[in-house]
Amino acid sequence: MVDMPGPTKSNWGRWQTAMGNDDDDKALSDEELINKVDKIDDYIEKLYCEAVERLTKICVIAESDEHSHAESVKTLTKHMYKFEVSLERLMKIIKSGKSKSFCDGTLPLGIVRWVNESKDPVQWILSSAVNRRNTECNKLKVASQSIGLFKTTLLDALQKQEFTHKLWP
Numbered sequence: 001m002v003d004m005p006g007p008t009k010s011n012w013g014r015w016q017t018a019m020g021n022d023d024d025d026k027a028l029s030d031e032e033l034i035n036k037v038d039k040i041d042d043y044i045e046k047l048y049c050e051a052v053e054r055l056t057k058i059c060v061i062a063e064s065d066e067h068s069h070a071e072s073v074k075t076l077t078k079h080m081y082k083f084e085v086s087l088e089r090l091m092k093i094i095k096s097g098k099s100k101s102f103c104d105g106t107l108p109l110g111i112v113r114w115v116n117e118s119k120d121p122v123q124w125i126l127s128s129a130v131n132r133r134n135t136e137c138n139k140l141k142v143a144s145q146s147i148g149l150f151k152t153t154l155l156d157a158l159q160k161q162e163f164t165h166k167l168w169p
Helices: 012-019 030-036 040-063 070-096 106-116 121-160
Strands: none
Touching: 040 070
């Protein structure tokens, strides 16, 4: 295993280059970034997806058989760093109170809890996002089917009956 030193004041620029710091907004502070974003909930959703993506990559790399290769260690460190940055940004946004839908911080704490318990990130995605959205989608689907059934019944009744007076539009 390759020993990779952490960032210090003297090697910070090289550390960022090694970590592949590809953020478009790296020159902005987190507060400026939060104020710049028009739709904060969309930005939060992007950060959640990024955090889960990084967590998944970390799990895949950690479970691979290539622990001795320097490149896999470097890649693992890079994804761990970006995962931590994503979580920190999420927590700053939630603490700032700019997002009304995520003000309690349950999902970021849920991510951290799943990581601490060494559980599969895919299960976290399924339990906290996909299953919840599926139930909401099913409710909308039932409502849409009810409206469609009402529409066809009404059109059928209007077409089969003869009217003695005109219907107003």
